Amino acid sequence: MPPLFHPHLVNCPFEDPGLYVDFLFERRAVLFDLGDTAPLPPRKVLRLSHIFVSHTHVDHFIGFDRVVRLCLGREKRLHLVGPPGFVDRVTARLGGYTWNLVGTFPTDFTVAAAELHPDGSIHSAEFHCRAAFSRENEQRDHVHGGVLLDEEAFRVRSVFLDHGIPCLAFALEEKNHVHILKNRLREAGLPTGPWLAELKRAILGGRDDGEPFTVWWREEGQERGTRFSLGELRERFTKTVAGQKIVYVTDAAPTPENRRRIVELAAGADYLFIEAPFLDEERERAGDRCHLTARVAGELGRDAGVARVVPFHFSPRYTGRESLLREEVERAFRG
Template sequence: MSMDLTFLGTGSAYPSPHRGASALVLRTEGDCWLFDCGEGTQTQLMKSQLKASRITKVFITHLHGDHLFGLPGLLCTVSLNITPSPTQPPSCVDIYGPQGLRHFLRVALSLSGSQLLFPYAVHELEPTADQCPPESQLDAMLESSISESLHPQERPGRTIPLDVEGDCYTLLEDERFVVRAFRLFHRLPSFGYSVQERERPGRLNTQLLQDLGVKPGPVYGRLKNGESVTLENGQVVTPLEVLEEAIPGRKVCILGDCSALVGEGPLRVCRGADILVHEATLGDGHRERAVEHGHSTPSMAAAVARACRARKLVLYHFSQRYKPLSMRTEGEEDDDVLELKRQAEEALEGTSVEVTVADDFLTIPIPIKRPH
């Protein structure tokens, strides 16, 4: 199964002529999962090789505008480009994010008179009080005023509480993936997401099967699916006998804006991540200012990568003061992203963690792992 990660926007605060606002897409076999949707994301999608119509799930890390303002417009644009089928109704788009996201979409779509040609459901994560300063808690008066009337295309979504024992939120479990969220500290409640691919059976030892007199056919498929089979001579063949070592699943972890992790869940859930995407809004020389605004520096991101033993750290969400690689001129070092990369690499010295700085439209392939 192919898997890759494409960055549509890597800037902080607002979209600029050189960087889009936060948005990235995890693509698996054609399906696209969108993480954050800052203003202008639909334009970035049109410039990329990705198709907005392939988006089946959206994950919002927090409710600041540079991660959210593009979502209503994107949903409307996708709807405008759908050709309705009388025989196959459109599938529901699942949207995950912090408490308040459901109300935001209802108001934005309703007040603008927007009708969609597909259903959507918003699944909200219940934050805890230690995820942001007290003055940034969702106002109780706002909560009480939230309408329970669904938008015409809205389907009831889940409200997901923190699993105290695991210190995380389990969002999705199917035959391919387990998706969890975890808590981060920011000026508003922020979350990170972990996409864990399930391990797959190893290759069949076809030579051994042929030696046993088993011909290629349905029996091979049953063994591959973990089912024991009985041969014509009465011999029972188990998957353990004919399957090579299982292929470990890949893990991608994407963190929203943060100046700290909350609880033990983040490191537990992100342990061994193949790719850890972490913000680095300001350089290490501006650490105090970064923390004051709920953000991180390269060395802070590196500390998280080191603690969870990630294979690759990808930095993004850069202040507009840092020039993209495409704008770099010879001799300039202090105000471009290569300096941020150097700071993270210095903090990770002595480890095998690879550091990458994301540019808009960078695509990172995530190869299938080899058995241990």
């Protein structure tokens, strides 16, 4: 089965951070960090359902205005999540413009912003276009395990890192795949159809193998069916495999606690997108600026057992010497 998620960096590694993740079977995408979005065409911006912001330094949040401008006049709800103080930052950005004409718009573009706190509490608010993006419907809730979004097919999990300020790192975790063995269905004389989606949900939902399950289809205008146990269908006609895992880490001091949290978050990931601003020979400069070095980035990927490390957020000091950063990451990753 082809991968569900297709990730790519929005900009070159010397420019603003941002990771765009496209969904294979939906007109949908998510974005990690909101730096310069100019390389994203409007059609890609309009696919976004959620944006997860690590922190609001200018190179991670300057793209907010362009996203809002492209979404104006559309019936769309866009979710943004960031660290403590994020709702105030969104309020300030939207409050910087005059919205006297939007009350007549036929659509109501809505920004739903939320901020996560280290104790797991989450504070959210909504900003409706037709209400001139005034702050309303504020709520407080609590999340467990840093899970910011939990849907049928995937979840987004976060951890706090120290960048001199609280900074979030994110993991996009696809839940297990259930593959249908269609050759076995044909051999058993069973048709494909909507019942297969129900079967996948039953398996992924952890329902008991002993539960009865009806395989149904339409034939000559009539509904027909055959009953099996869920366990028999699972054993004979499906194969369950682990889903993708994509991790995004940026702007983190090279402290032991940060390293521990990154390794735990990234464990077994298919992709680790991780900052590598400086060579290790400049580790004092990196530490002073609360950033990782290329060597540490590679070591973290190795310690986490990831399949692939993708470095980014290179310091402009290395313009023309990009290969040095990439080589140091790769040496440390390969051990």
